[in-house]
Amino acid sequence: MSESTTRWKSIFLFGVGFFLLFITSLVHISQGQAGYSVTTLLTEVWTNGRVQDVVLGLRLPRVVIGILAGGALAVAGVLLQTITKNPLASASTLGMNAGAHLFVISALIFMPGTLGQFPFLVAFFGAACASLLVMMLVGKAMEPVRVALTGMVVALLFSSVTGSLQLIFENETNGLFLWGSGTLVQLDWSGVQFAVGFILAGVGIALLNAKSLDVLTLGEDIATSLGQPVQRVKAFAWISAILLAATTVSVVGPIGFVGLIAPHLVRMMGIKGHQPLIIHSFLWGAILLITADVLARWIQPGQEIPVGAMTALIGGPWLMYLAYKTGKKHSRRQTKLGGDTVSMPYPLLLMAGAMVAVIVTALSVSYGAGSFFSWNDWLNQAYLSPFVWEFRVPRILTAFAVGMLLAMCGVLLQGVLRNPLADPTVLGITSGGGAGAMIFLVLFPAASIQFLPFAAMIGAAVSIGIILLVTWRSNWEPILLALMGVAVSAVGSAIIQIMVVKAKMGVAPALAWLAGSTYAKSWSHLQIVLVVALITIPLGWFLSRKLDLLSFGDDVSTGLGMNVGQTRILAIMLGVAMGAASVSIVGTIGFIGLLAPHAVRRLVGVEHRRLIPLSLLLGGILLVAADFVGRYILAPKEIPAGLVVAVLGTPYILYLLRKT
Numbered sequence: 001m002s003e004s005t006t007r008w009k010s011i012f013l014f015g016v017g018f019f020l021l022f023i024t025s026l027v028h029i030s031q032g033q034a035g036y037s038v039t040t041l042l043t044e045v046w047t048n049g050r051v052q053d054v055v056l057g058l059r060l061p062r063v064v065i066g067i068l069a070g071g072a073l074a075v076a077g078v079l080l081q082t083i084t085k086n087p088l089a090s091a092s093t094l095g096m097n098a099g100a101h102l103f104v105i106s107a108l109i110f111m112p113g114t115l116g117q118f119p120f121l122v123a124f125f126g127a128a129c130a131s132l133l134v135m136m137l138v139g140k141a142m143e144p145v146r147v148a149l150t151g152m153v154v155a156l157l158f159s160s161v162t163g164s165l166q167l168i169f170e171n172e173t174n175g176l177f178l179w180g181s182g183t184l185v186q187l188d189w190s191g192v193q194f195a196v197g198f199i200l201a202g203v204g205i206a207l208l209n210a211k212s213l214d215v216l217t218l219g220e221d222i223a224t225s226l227g228q229p230v231q232r233v234k235a236f237a238w239i240s241a242i243l244l245a246a247t248t249v250s251v252v253g254p255i256g257f258v259g260l261i262a263p264h265l266v267r268m269m270g271i272k273g274h275q276p277l278i279i280h281s282f283l284w285g286a287i288l289l290i291t292a293d294v295l296a297r298w299i300q301p302g303q304e305i306p307v308g309a310m311t312a313l314i315g316g317p318w319l320m321y322l323a324y325k326t327g328k329k330h331s332r333r334q335t336k337l338g339g340d341t342v343s344m345p346y347p348l349l350l351m352a353g354a355m356v357a358v359i360v361t362a363l364s365v366s367y368g369a370g371s372f373f374s375w376n377d378w379l380n381q382a383y384l385s386p387f388v389w390e391f392r393v394p395r396i397l398t399a400f401a402v403g404m405l406l407a408m409c410g411v412l413l414q415g416v417l418r419n420p421l422a423d424p425t426v427l428g429i430t431s432g433g434g435a436g437a438m439i440f441l442v443l444f445p446a447a448s449i450q451f452l453p454f455a456a457m458i459g460a461a462v463s464i465g466i467i468l469l470v471t472w473r474s475n476w477e478p479i480l481l482a483l484m485g486v487a488v489s490a491v492g493s494a495i496i497q498i499m500v501v502k503a504k505m506g507v508a509p510a511l512a513w514l515a516g517s518t519y520a521k522s523w524s525h526l527q528i529v530l531v532v533a534l535i536t537i538p539l540g541w542f543l544s545r546k547l548d549l550l551s552f553g554d555d556v557s558t559g560l561g562m563n564v565g566q567t568r569i570l571a572i573m574l575g576v577a578m579g580a581a582s583v584s585i586v587g588t589i590g591f592i593g594l595l596a597p598h599a600v601r602r603l604v605g606v607e608h609r610r611l612i613p614l615s616l617l618l619g620g621i622l623l624v625a626a627d628f629v630g631r632y633i634l635a636p637k638e639i640p641a642g643l644v645v646a647v648l649g650t651p652y653i654l655y656l657l658r659k660t
Helices: 003-030 038-044 050-084 096-110 112-117 119-138 144-168 190-208 210-216 220-225 230-252 258-268 274-299 307-330 346-366 375-379 386-417 429-443 449-474 478-502 507-515 523-542 544-550 554-559 564-586 592-604 608-632 641-659
Strands: none
Touching: 003 050, 003 274, 050 190, 050 210, 050 230, 050 258, 050 274, 096 112, 096 119, 096 144, 096 230, 119 144, 119 190, 119 230, 144 478, 144 641, 190 210, 190 230, 190 274, 210 220, 210 230, 210 274, 220 230, 258 274, 258 307, 274 307, 307 449, 307 478, 346 386, 346 592, 346 608, 386 523, 386 544, 386 564, 386 592, 386 608, 429 449, 429 478, 429 564, 449 478, 449 564, 523 544, 523 564, 523 608, 544 554, 544 564, 544 608, 554 564, 592 608, 592 641, 608 641
8 A cells, every 4th residue: 555545544534533523522512411402502502601601611621521531541552552562551451540540549538738739740650650560570571461461450459459548538538439430520621721731741742752663663672773762762652651641540530441442443444653543543542432421421311420431341342352362372371270288287287277267267256346355255255245146246257158158169260270360350250240239239129139149140150151152262271261351350340330320329338349348247148158158169079079180181081081061161150159149248359269279279289179178268267357357457447358358369469470
């Protein structure tokens, strides 16, 4: 294709995009509680009155900030994908949005004056810290899959800390739930006035750096031989991307996936070269974000649905597609799950685990109202007092039982898929189960709560079913499963956010549900968990010998007469049932299923009949301990157990990613 043809094609595509942006902006402006038609708006906006006030004061600033934010995120995506050589890179997947969000919330709580005077600097340092942490963890090789997974885990860590702060300082952060989910709501032009200069500066730096980025795509060695200052080019690109991401977070909150989708759409149109790529990506990023906001307002007229949840809902399938391509290209199959074993006799380990479980449970039961039971309280059977027996004891026992279920779920999934990253959270069971439960609660408010576990089970089954169906040709390769799980989890989390807003849940209950909490669990909750445990755990034990065989590979297992497909389906169904039941009771608690089996394998090896009992004990211990820490550390306020587990478990996942 000649240069002139390429130029005219670029101009034509830009014209088409500009026309689409104009149409979607008109539709956006026509939306609102005051139901004005487009004709009314176009005719009466020129004269003083209510229509002009509504359009110029509320609706037009919202459209303009949507255009600026969408364009900024898209350009940041272009830069990050180039300098990391990673098609999954964006401000959200590399943790920039989460880092900026955490710093803004922290400044609002601890230094409100600083946030008022320097909101951009606060967000900028947050995004920069997240970027530096990801780069330190992945090393110089910048392997695409490692960068993507590490960035997503860092984002999860920062989001967990942010959620904890919002729950602990509920009064200080009241009203920020919608902003924290991403929203374009503007009450005047102040947000646009603040953002426009920074965004134009970031885009300008990117455009000035465009030719150098073209050379950089040839490879760092070639770029250096051509006299290109590679490190300086990459530094300017990083600064520009962080500048754009921080600005959007400080004004509209953390919005994901726009920076992932827009650059790929533009490349699919045949646009080449970073200068036109940046310009077109800005345009299509604006189109995507405005369209997402239009859809969000159309779903629930008169009520704000976070546009960040809508972009995740739209972008999840796109991330699945990109994850599938990237995972196939860069994956390396790992089929061994074992670790070094200690020399302590197994019965002694089992007794030690049981003793720790009793001690942790007793410690948790003894604590309440800021104090512990004394020895005399135990002798006088204080644990049988009505308050302790009706509220504290069932809560702790429910936590222990749920921890056992999550640990068993992890054992089954890791064994049957031979995947060290398999876990209810990583494989979408947690978010899928949460989405199913929330849909049931919102759409069938009059239905009996006894059906909630079944709704969660359906949601979890759909999530993992999608993941397994897409990855079955790769024989469920570990890295590909993890990437697909992240994508499906994003969609599930978006559905949960939309349902939370639609149900008009309060901020604190919504955050507690999203974080996973054992608060206010009763004997009836414990009965449900015990019924599930008594059915599923023995079945999992029955599969233990078959899981041992699977560790040698499908061919060996089949040669020894085992029905591999039947075993795999049964184990996955049991895992889904356990994970979904847990979600329906305590919300979206994750990583117990990853931490417990891994820790136990280092003690007893890979034999499942030795692995399962200790994993069950450790899972229960971890969740009860997390619940106790959440109650104790900032008493009388509580941190949800799910957030405690996430903060403690994320470093181990980062270690595991680095090791594998």
